[in-house]
Amino acid sequence: MKIILNSNYKTKEKSILQLVSHFFDEGNLIVQGSRNTIKSNFIGEEKVNIKFFQKPGFFKSIIYSFLRSTKAKRSFDYANYLIDHHIQTPIPIAYVEERNSLGFLGDSFYICQQIDYDFTIRELIHNPLFPNRNLILEQFTEFTFKMHEAKVNFLDHSPGNTLILETGDGNYDFFLIDLNRMKFEDLSLEMRLDNFKKMWLSKQMVKVVARKYAQLSGQNEEKLSQLLLKKTKDFKRKITKKKYWKRKLM
Structure with missing residues (x-):
């Protein structure tokens, strides 16, 4: 399991991995899609948003494993680009990727700040x-x-x-x-x-x-x-x- 963290959350790695490990058992459901699921939960007292990307099919797995950035990584990288250019998006906290011994992508997660919008x-x-x-x-x-x-x-x-x-x-x-x-x-x-x-x-x-x-x-x-x-x-x-x-x- 690979985790990339926002530098402000380096001390929260264990808590974030715990959220991911218990994703299907804990948290409040926001969106239940056919392939992606979004929940909210807490890191300490901070409310966060966790987006789950289901393991891709065989052909997409090859693409996302070796040829193109995963959806979780893109979410994290693009959020950082937006913030660097003063365009608001929920603060990116981390992304997590599960891969097998051959490097093929399994499930992946993107974790960011939860915005309680109007x-x-x-x-x-x-x-x-x-x-x-x-x-x-x-x-x-x-x-x-x-x-x-x-x-x-x-x-x-x-x-x-x-x-x-x-x-x-x-x-x-x-x-x-x-x-x-x-x-x-x-x-x-x-x-x-x-x-x-x-x-x-x-x-x-x-x-x-x-x-x-x-x-x-x-x-x-x-x-x-x-x-x-x-x-x-x-x-x-x-x-x-x-x-x-x-x-x-x-």
Whole structure:
């Protein structure tokens, strides 16, 4: 079993390994997926989040064992990159990988700070009357622009993957989660707007985002609004069509 620790948690190694060893028997369930499970637990008095990545199948095992970083390692490394560039994400604490004698990956875990957030963008999408909706969207757009300026292309920038915490006086903090799918590169305008398409924004929300992003980037607001609206509609159409054919084939 291999463990890589945040330097601030070097003295907590034994406690972290104990959390991993008792993962299936202890802790509070947050997400139960088909392959990944997320629980919360405690290291001393600190509440932490533990994400379990199930042992990959044979072919993926070869890839993750010898050709590509594991999901747990990417989560840890990407979180550190974000924090180094002043983009908020739950503080990475450690990642743990189990490997056999031949070096093949088994189960793996990512441990980070637990954020007790107030809501996500999903709540804004489903409730047009959500308090301070436009203000939150503007601040979220500023957060995303800052992310783009730091050369972060977050491929899973979707409604549930940014936790939002209200800090008072009309201000909000945003925390990226589910960090496995990222690229670090210079982003063209097309790529930047592409990064918003999975947010499932309404036409009104698109206008708010486009206006704020135009202010921040110096781009033409109308141009951004039209491009973003098209990308959003195309994405919604693609997902709706995919769901339709999935139902038909079931």
